[in-house]
Amino acid sequence: MQRRSILKAAAVAAVALGAGLSALPAGAQDKKFTIALIPGLTTDAFYITMHKGAQAAADALGVDLMFQGAPEFNPTLQVPVLDAVIARGPDAILIAPTDTTQLIEPLRKAHDAGIPVITVDTFIGNGQYQTGSGEADFPLSYIASDNILGGRMAARALGEAIGGEGKVYVSNVKPGISTTDQREEGFKLEMEENFPNIEVLETQFNENDANNAASQLQAMFARNSDLKGVFGANLFSALGAANGVQQAGQTGNIKVVAFDAPTSIVDNINSGLVDVAIAQHPAEIGYFGVVSAYAHLTGQSIPTLIGTGFTVIDKSNISDPEVAKYVYSD
Ligand code: T6T
Numbered sequence: 001m002q003r004r005s006i007l008k009a010a011a012v013a014a015v016a017l018g019a020g021l022s023a024l025p026a027g028a029q030d031k032k033f034t035i036a037l038i039p040g041l042t043t044d045a046f047y048i049t050m051h052k053g054a055q056a057a058a059d060a061l062g063v064d065l066m067f068q069g070a071p072e073f074n075p076t077l078q079v080p081v082l083d084a085v086i087a088r089g090p091d092a093i094l095i096a097p098t099d100t101t102q103l104i105e106p107l108r109k110a111h112d113a114g115i116p117v118i119t120v121d122t123f124i125g126n127g128q129y130q131t132g133s134g135e136a137d138f139p140l141s142y143i144a145s146d147n148i149l150g151g152r153m154a155a156r157a158l159g160e161a162i163g164g165e166g167k168v169y170v171s172n173v174k175p176g177i178s179t180t181d182q183r184e185e186g187f188k189l190e191m192e193e194n195f196p197n198i199e200v201l202e203t204q205f206n207e208n209d210a211n212n213a214a215s216q217l218q219a220m221f222a223r224n225s226d227l228k229g230v231f232g233a234n235l236f237s238a239l240g241a242a243n244g245v246q247q248a249g250q251t252g253n254i255k256v257v258a259f260d261a262p263t264s265i266v267d268n269i270n271s272g273l274v275d276v277a278i279a280q281h282p283a284e285i286g287y288f289g290v291v292s293a294y295a296h297l298t299g300q301s302i303p304t305l306i307g308t309g310f311t312v313i314d315k316s317n318i319s320d321p322e323v324a325k326y327v328y329s330d
Pocket residue numbers: 040044046047121122177179180233234235236259260280
């Protein structure tokens with residue numbers, strides 16, 4: 001290995017290990033790379049936090065980071081943003097695809113143009129990349145939470161909160177989103193396997209609109225006066241479901257387990273409206289997204305899958321700074 005490659009490899013490894021390296025060794029980088037990050041939508045605390053993590057890695061590596069996205073979580077709005085980014089010719093694209101199938105062909109254009117693609121948070125196809133199948137396996141890596149596990153964790157928290165029996169449902173965004181589909185799948189599997197006395201009612205899809213989620217909660221309660229709990233499968237689903245519980249005057253009677261941890265959900269934990277929040281680590285996703293793209297661009301091989309962690313937040317630990325640091329940035 002040439003001396004320069006060794007220096008580059010060392011720099012990437014040091015950053016990946018969080019060694020706090022702020023500048024690369026002289027001459028370690030010949031070209032200033034531009035990496036684009038396309039979130040699911042721009043105004044969501046989850047992606048705002050991911051952007052911060054990505055920026056931290058970009059600053060450490062001397063990379064230009066471009067953050068461009070749509071105002072809603074919607075493939076019809078995301079594809080033109082992607083096309084515009086491809087036209088600007090970045091060195092790599094990190095993207096949270098808003099649909100498992102509708103983003104395949106638009107992303108293939110980037111791949112065909114020689115722009116490496118890494119998906120963050122969500123995946124396309126079945127999320128198994130570089131398998132040689134040719135079926136949407138062209139992204140280099142998928143960097144995200146384990147969403148099946150997260151759904152199982154939510155089911156355990158809700159199952160325990162309601163004492164192992166009664167009716168619950170999942171407030172979800174819409175089918176076709178890898179993350180929220182998997183959370184629902186994990187939630188249902190866990191309920192089926194370990195909570196035989198809990199009935200999971202039909203999922204309510206809110207199109208990522210908290211107002212819809214709130215109205216649906218009230219309609220579900222009107223039809224099921226013995227409703228015991230709800231799992232909000234992402235930030236807007238959880239916020240809306242919690243608001244619905246409050247509007248129905250059922251705080252504490254209908255338990256809420258939230259996926260994601262914006263400050264508003266933390267307020268709801270403090271007030272007793274939400275029992276548990278499963279915080280993802282979006283800053284980690286953004287950080288390792290940029291580090292992985294950089295590693296690839298400088299000739300290193302990268303893992304096809306990088307799993308990031310969760311922090312379970314409830315009233316008992318929310319004031320611990322080691323837990324509070326996982327609350328998302330607004
Ligand atoms: O839950 C996150 C993200 O993981 C999901 O893919 C879409 O919704 C969020 O951005 C929260 O709003």
